[in-house]
Amino acid sequence: MIPNFEETMLPTLRFLSDREERRTSAIYGEVYRVFSVTAEERRRLQPSGQDLIVQNRIRWALLYMKKAKVIEAPRHGVVRIASRGLSLLESHPSKVDVDTLMKYPEFREFRTGTDAKHHPKKSDDFLMGETNAKSVRGTSSVTKISASKETVHNGSWNRAEKTHVVDVDGARTNLGFSAAHFISGHDPCGRLHGHNFCVKVNVEGRPDEYGMVVDFFTIEGAIRSILTDMDHKILIAKRHAIVADGIVRFMTTDGEIRVPRDAVAILDVKETTSELLADHILSKVLANSDLDLGGISSIAVGITESDGRVGWSKMCLRSKRA
Numbered sequence: 001m002i003p004n005f006e007e008t009m010l011p012t013l014r015f016l017s018d019r020e021e022r023r024t025s026a027i028y029g030e031v032y033r034v035f036s037v038t039a040e041e042r043r044r045l046q047p048s049g050q051d052l053i054v055q056n057r058i059r060w061a062l063l064y065m066k067k068a069k070v071i072e073a074p075r076h077g078v079v080r081i082a083s084r085g086l087s088l089l090e091s092h093p094s095k096v097d098v099d100t101l102m103k104y105p106e107f108r109e110f111r112t113g114t115d116a117k118h119h120p121k122k123s124d125d126f127l128m129g130e131t132n133a134k135s136v137r138g139t140s141s142v143t144k145i146s147a148s149k150e151t152v153h154n155g156s157w158n159r160a161e162k163t164h165v166v167d168v169d170g171a172r173t174n175l176g177f178s179a180a181h182f183i184s185g186h187d188p189c190g191r192l193h194g195h196n197f198c199v200k201v202n203v204e205g206r207p208d209e210y211g212m213v214v215d216f217f218t219i220e221g222a223i224r225s226i227l228t229d230m231d232h233k234i235l236i237a238k239r240h241a242i243v244a245d246g247i248v249r250f251m252t253t254d255g256e257i258r259v260p261r262d263a264v265a266i267l268d269v270k271e272t273t274s275e276l277l278a279d280h281i282l283s284k285v286l287a288n289s290d291l292d293l294g295g296i297s298s299i300a301v302g303i304t305e306s307d308g309r310v311g312w313s314k315m316c317l318r319s320k321r322a
């Protein structure tokens, strides 16, 4: 079988544990042996047709382990184990992967791209796509190339500035609430009616030491706590509500409605449209001092009141993360 690039790390370290210097070709041979890579698999090419899949993965693993300083390269094309690698083996790890290497600061720096000279080349990024690299965060974390500061030479990017986006679709992560509302004076939305509202979140910024712009569970949890007060309530803009003796009165297209105070969430918004509800939630998120927003350059909240129709509110911040 062809191992993924992380799977080649531990056998490579064990192979180097005798402290001998080894050529990259010898590492290939050892990985072929350990994983019983067949002759046909060894010849298999990347889609680009310019590199062998299995050798490419091994070189990636070697690059990562060099960046983590568990191995070192005394000369081009030659590697040997470093004292850090020997210590790692002494801990008898069941596997060595990106998570393992992330405990070393040099590797974290390399991965999070804070050291520009270590930033992977564009060609490396392409090759990386062929390595079955494990995504730590699931499928909704994406990398976006910002074109704002790019210079184009001969049709290729000269300099790339990356930003990262975390995106939550509440329709699929159970991030939503059911509520009634009305839009004062609007036809037909001036009548009291209800929706199963869903929340979307889009956070852009620089990754922290764990490689996260923001933790999915943290941001979802912060929003979920805000939704609790609105769930299964009648949402009323403050200016439309008259409260007296535990009763709330408000005027809809159909006339005045009176309900007990507990049935209502009175919100400090002009109207309870999707975009202004989004704004209300976003303001509460920004006011939440438990959230680390240090690396975030923008955060947007969207409210879907029917499938495919979203009202957004977005705040741009200055990222404090290097």
Ligand SMILES: [Zn+2]
Pocket: 181, 189, 193, 194, 195, 305
């Ligand atoms: Zn509505």
